Ligand code: IPE
């Protein structure tokens with residue numbers, strides 16, 4: 442029985458988020474420049490999106506560039522942005538063929554204009570697709586997102602369109618970039634690092650975390666299946682006891 446066949450379709454996570462890490466180390470191991478690792482990571486993106494769509498995952502969020510990543514050497518940042526423009530352009534047709542809707546979260550206005558325009562065009566061209574929503578986190582950090590949400594809420598209070606008493610979890614959720622996107626049930630990080638690196642801090646309150654030593658360019662469909670199978674063997678208690686879950 443293949444890993445894919447072992448997956449229980451009735452217990453699929455609706456949303457998977459991935460911290461795609463380890464491109465630089467992968468390249469270094471091969472005696473190559475870091476950017477070669479990023480280029481090679483595009484295949485893993487393609488494979489993961491394809492696998493997720495095939496098995497019926499509805500949302501896949503990929504952490505592609507963090508707010509903190511702007512602090513990397515200028516050449517690497519430029520090369521990453523160019524790779525992004527190229528990849529979005531090259532993949533839009535495939536996204537449409539497979540009915541995949543592209544979205545992006547983050548401080549998108551901070552992206553170089555060619556990158557921003559390419560992204561907006563792809564988002565527009567794929568907006569009616571319904572099989573899978575692919576969310577790219579770009580120039581994203583969770584603290585930036587939460588700070589922004591707080592500012593928006595404060596403004597609404599200032600303008601008297603919101604009262605402090607009306608602020609609840611759903612109000613906060615509506616002010617995050619992930620409005621209309623369910624919280625991920627499963628978050629995966631590659632490369633053996635056991636940290637969240639400022640990704641979806643509000644949204645992962647009850648996510649199952651899965652860490653693998655695989656470096657991102659080595660991550661393939663089988664690795665995604667393995668993560669899902671691991672997820673399906675977890676008991677999600679949400680604060681309750683095991684006994685309560687059986688009732
Ligand atoms: C992840 O790989 C890609 C981005 C953060 C853009 P890294 O570039 O972080 O690779 P390592 O962690 O240095 O190996």
Ligand code: IPE
Pocket residue numbers: 460461462463504505506507509510634636638
């Ligand atoms: C997290 O990876 C960001 C992305 C995958 C885009 P990093 O490589 O930037 O994270 P740290 O700095 O090791 O925590």
Ligand code: MG
Pocket residue numbers: 462463464
């Ligand atoms: Mg890294």
